[in-house]
Amino acid sequence: MSRVVITGMGAVSGEIKPCTVFGTEGLLTDKFGEIDGLDKENRLYDIIRRTISDMLADAGLDKSDISACGADCRMFFGTLLARDNAFLEHSRSGADTLAMMNEFAVYAAELAGVRGCIDISSASCAAGTTAIGMAYDFIRNGLCSTAIAGGADELTQMAAYGFNCLRSLSADVCSPYDVKHDGINIGEGGAFFMLETLEHAAARNAKIYCEIIGSATGNDAYHATSPEPTGEEAYHLMLNALEDAGITADMIDYINGHGTGTVLNDTMETNALGKLYGGAEKKPFVSSTKALIGHCMGASGAVELASVIRSMQSGEPIVMPRLTEPLDGCEMYNAPERIDMEYAMSDSFGFSGNSAGIIIRKWVGE
Secondary structure (H helix, E strand, C coil): CCCEEEEEEEEEECEEEECCCCCCCCCCCCEEEECCCCCCCCHHHHHHHHHHHHHHHHHCCCHHHHHHCHHHEEEEEECCCCCHHHHHHHHHHCCCCCCCCCHHHHHHHHHHCCCCCEEEECCHHHHHHHHHHHHHHHHHCCCCCEEEEEEEECCCHHHHHHHHHCCCECCCCCCCCECCCCCECEECEEEEEEEEEHHHHHHCCCCCCEEEEEEEEEECCCCCCCCCCCCHHHHHHHHHHHHHHCCCHHHCCEEECCCCCCHHHHHHHHHHHHHHHCCCCCCCEEECCHHHHCECHHHHHHHHHHHHHHHHHHCCCCCCCCCCCEHHHCHHHCCCCCCCCCEEEEEEECHHHEEEEEEEEECCCC
């Protein structure tokens, strides 16, 4: 099988603060992970435009380079909320605003110059991670040599009021993996990556951030909105990713957890980590970027992988600023001052039991 490397990325996310995108009357909170400066009427288009453009520039490519690959370059797009605002507008006014569900994936492909097939993942909050894992599987199995993969979602009222009905919104800023956790802050964002075979990347002398060495997807088949509480299925998801990567749990230096800040999710993940690392001498640092940017829904896994890669490059850990008392006294949630990261895992656990994990290795040469 082919080795797969990441040679470019573009990402954007917001800051948790009072929301200006829509009214928050009747909600448990007014704090959302909102991106400043987006086109008010076309927020998701703007997120995609920014991230695709940045990804191509970072990879040292342009649209014509991608188009020249023909069917050998595919698009893998993860999203959860892409048509929410159109559905809401249609229900309010009867306006003919409905469009094909693949509208935004097609837009991303057109911007990048992709002429190969477009694959869409809507695996709830695991959509972005699933899309990247699909691209990895296609490339390593020889179905294409290159792919653009990632995800994007914008803030929507439907998501806000939906999570409000579930009583899952944090009253303030979320506190993943802390005993005072009380819910999520919904965010928005996007991230896309240039994936290539190592051979293809070397032939064009591309810079390489990291190598993807393993992935896994799963489903706990437990409940529409609640995770399986013991963490057994999440534990097996991580085991499957490790087996696919051909490494052991003690080789992982950092885990980017799903870490929503809800009691159900955080407890489940803490249980799963206990199953994987209970009694182990070497344990990784574990944290959640949602403490900083909110939950970017279907784009969360993609945005978080970009954060992991940046942390891997810089040695600066992704800290959770509101963490004061970790769940079950779990020391893995305490951030080091610096982190020397060779292997990292990024996990996503979504509604309806959807789950996905990616393992990467820092690139230091062949």
